[in-house]
Amino acid sequence: MVIGRVGPGRLDLTELHRFPNIPLRLPTGLHWNLPGLFQGVLDGLSLAARTGGVASVGIDTWAVDYGLLDADGALLGIPHHYRDTRTAESAGQIRDLVGAAELYAVTGLQHLPFNSVFQLAAARGTAQLAAARTMLLIPDLLTHWLTGSIGAEITNASTTGLLDARTGTWSRELARLTGLDHTLLPPLREPGAAAGTLLPHIADCTGLPADTPVTAVASHDTASAVVAVPVTRPGSAYISCGTWSLAGLELDAPVLSEASRAANFTNERGIDGTVRYLRNIMGMWLLEECRRAWAARGLPTDLASLLGAAAQAQPFTAVLDPDDPVFLAPADMPGAIAAFCARTGQQAPRDVGATVRCILESLALAHRRTLRQAAELAGRDITHVHLVGGGSRNDLLCRLTADATGLPVTAGPTEATALGNVLVQARAQGLVGDLPDMRRLVAATQQLRHYTPDGDPRPWDAAAARLGPF
Template sequence: MSATSRHDPVFAAVDLGATSGRVITGRVSPDELVLTEVHRFANTPVRLPDGLRWDVLSLYQGMLDGLRAAARSGPVTSVGIDTWAVDYGLLDSDGALLGLPFHYRDGRNASASDAVLAVCGAQELYAVSGLQHLPFNTVFQLAAHRSTAQWEAARTLLLMPDLLVYWLTGTVGAEVTNASTTGLFDARTGTWSDALIGRLGLERSLFPPLREPGDPAGTLLPHVSEFTGLPAGTPVTAVASHDTASAVAAVPASEPGFAYVSCGTWSLAGLELDAPVLSEESRAANFTNERGVDGTVRYLRNIMGMWLLEECRRTWEREGGSPSLAGLLADAARARPFAAVIDPDDPVFLAPGDMPSRIDAVLTGTGQAPPDGPGGYVRCVLESLALAHRRTLRRAAQLAGRELSRIHLVGGGSRNELLCQWTADATGLPVTAGPAEATALGNVLLQARAHGLVGGTADTRRLVARTQELRHYTPQGDPGAWDRAADRLGPARV
C-alpha cells in the first residue's frame, strides 16, 4: 500500500460530543486514511438561574482554536462539523443568537411533551416523523421554550451543528441527519413536515432549507479566515452532522444483515434500512427512524450508554477517589457475574449526579443487593448494557424483518473489551469492534467523497476496513446465563 504524503488532501473534522470537542485532521488517499487530533477542548454545560445551558461560545472558540491548529499542519481542503442531536439556538431578525442553547438534560423537558401530545397524539407524530419518544426531542423542547421572550423574538431555528456552520460561513441551512431528530421531519419524504409544523402552531419560516451530507455549506467568512489562518474561500462541507449518522457511515461492514452499536455517552443500537418502519408495533416499541447518508434510515433506539459508568467515576472522584478506568475494568472482570442487573433506560439515570446511589436505589427496589465496591458497579453497568444491546437489536430485527449476522460496535465504547465481549456473549453474535474514531472518520470521508476522492458508502466502508484497527469477538460462555439475566432485565421501556 502506498503511504500518505503531505500532498494528499487534508480535511478538518470538528467533532463535538457531550463532554468534549475535538478538531481532527484527516489525510485521505486511495489506500490510507490517517487521522490526527490537533486540538481538544472541554464541553462544560453551565447551570444558569433559568436552567442548564450549553456554553456554545466556548465551544465556538475551541473550534476556532482547533481550526487554527489544523491550518498550521498544512493546507486544508474543507471543514465539516458534527455534534449531538436535538438541541438548537434561536436567531433574531438580525441573525444574533438569543441566549445560550438549552441542554437536553435540562429539567424543563420533563413535562413539555404533554403540551405537544395534547395537540398531536403519539400515533400521529410517529406516523409522520417515525421518531422514538424521548422527553428531550426538539419538538418537545420547543413547547417548553414558547412561553419566553426569546421565542417571541426568534426568526430562525438552527440545530447545534448548523449554528456553528452559520457562524463560520454566514449561511443558513439544516442538515437532514440532524433535522430528522427534531420530530418535525417527515420520515417518508425526507423534508420538513409542514403539516406537523402547522398543527403545532409553529412558524414555518423558523426552519431553514435542508442540506444533504456532501452539499456545500458556504465558505469561511473573512474574519474566520484571518483568525484561523485558513485561506479565504476555504469551503465548509455539510457532513452527516448528527454524530451517530457520521459514525454509521464509517461502519466497516461488508456483509448484509449487519447491526451496529455506536457506543459513547449513549449507545445507539440498530440497523441501516432503505425505508422507515412506521408501524404501530414499531411505535409501541419506541424505535426511531432517523436519516442516514444517501437517504438510508437509521432504525434504532437510544440506550443510556457509557454515561452510567462516567457518572459513577465522577461521583467517586468527588468523594476523594481517583480510580483509573483500567483498574476498574480489571476489578469488574473479577466481580461475580450477574450479581446485579439494571435497566439502563430507567429515566432515573438521565440527569447528572450521584450515579452509584441511584443504582443502589433501583437495585434495592427490585430486590437485588447493591454492589460492594466499584468493580461490582462497573460489572453491573457493563453487563446491563450488553443485555440492553441484545434486547434492542433482537427487537429491531424482528420489527424490520431482518436476520442479523454480525454486530459492529463503534465509537469510544469499542475500546472497552469487556463490553465488546459481553455484547457478543449476550447476543450470540460475532462482534467487530472499531473504529473507535468512527464519527470523525465518517465526517472526513463524507468531505472526501464530496470532493471526488472516494466513492460511495460501500467504497468508504471498505477503506475503513482496510486502514483502521479492528478487533473481533466471538460468543463465549454459557448462553443460558445470559438468557436468565435477560429475563431479569425485562422488556424495554416505552
C-alpha cells in the first residue's frame, strides 16, 4: 500500500505498508488468502489515516480471479488461485464447445487456461456456483468490502473471456453458450468512476472519515501500469515486467484477425477506451522460483550477486521458451529448466549464474519475438521500447532486451502500477489532465534509465532459431 501526492510538477509515492501474499493449499485446491490480504488493506488504511487527509482510495490487483456472492452478499468460499489446476479440462471443453475462432472473434483474448470463463466452467455443477448470485473480480470484491458497492471495472472485466471486445459490454450470448448465468455479471464501470465511500465499520476500524471516496481505477494491475508508461513519442511499445512480462502496443481498436488468434495475442481494455494489445509471457516468476528452490538447498540467493554472476556467465548456453507449460507451476524450477534443456537437446546451465543468464536471455528473446509479432499483426512500426515494473530494476535484463530487440529501451518507472492507480484517482479529483498529460508528468518526475542496443545481432538471431518459431 502506497500513498501518492499529485500536484503541478509533482508525482511521488510513499510506501505505507507491505504485507505477504502467500497462497493457501486447501483440500479444494490452491486459493488466495483473501481475508488475510483484506486485513493487510485495512492495516494500510489505518496507517494512511495518520498521514493527514486522504482524498481517495483505489485498488488494483491481478486479473481473472474472482469471488462469488450469494443472495445475501456473503462470499461463497475462498477465491481460487489462477495457478490451480482445476481448469486443465474445462479450458479445452469450452474451446471445443464454442470454437476457438468464435471465442476469439468475440473476446479477442489470448488463450490462457486460467481465464475467468474457464474457471467458471470448472465450477459448473458445484453447490457454490448454484448458490451464487454475483461474481466480483478480486479488486471489485475488495472494493465491495470497503464500500458495499457492486460493479465490474472494465479493464479487469476484459480479462474474463466474457466481455465483447468490440462493444465493451458483457456478452450474454457467450455466457449462454458456456452454460453460465449472465445475471452473475455485475454492471460495468470505467476507470475514474466513483465506487462509493467507506462503510461505517471500515471508517471506525481505520480512522478514515466515512465520506472518504473509493475510486474505480484501472483495476487490472497491468492496465494501471500502462497508464504510467512515460510515452513521449510515436512508435513506442511497452513491456510491463514482473511475475509476468506483458509486452505489446496501445491501440485504438482491437485486432481480431485469425493471424492474431493463431499468435495468441490478447486485446484487453485500457484507460479511455484504448486497447492493450499484448501477449502474456512468463516473466520473473522463473527467476523467483529458482531463488526459492536455491534457498531451500542452502545456496546463496542475493539478487545482486546472482546478477553479477549472470553478467560474467557465458552467453547462450541454453534458450528456454518461457511460455512452455512446464514453467507454469513446477515444484522445482531449476529441475524444470534442466528437463526442458534435455527435451530440446541443449546442455542445461551448470551453475546458478549460468541459470540466471539463461532465464534473462530467454526473456529478452521472448520480448523480441512478441514485439515483432505485435508490430506485424497491428500494422505498426516500433521504434522504442518502454520497460516498466519490477523488472525495470534489473539492469542486465534491460540491457539484454535492448540488444535482443535492436531497439532503444527506456527503463522505469519501477512502481508503474501504483503510479497509474494514483494518476487515475488524481484525474477524478481534477488534479491532472488527460492521458498524455499524465504520461508527461511521469516522464518529468520519475527516474528513468536509457539503454541503446550494443553488439552484433547475429548471436541473438542464432539463439532465437534454436527453438524454431520461437
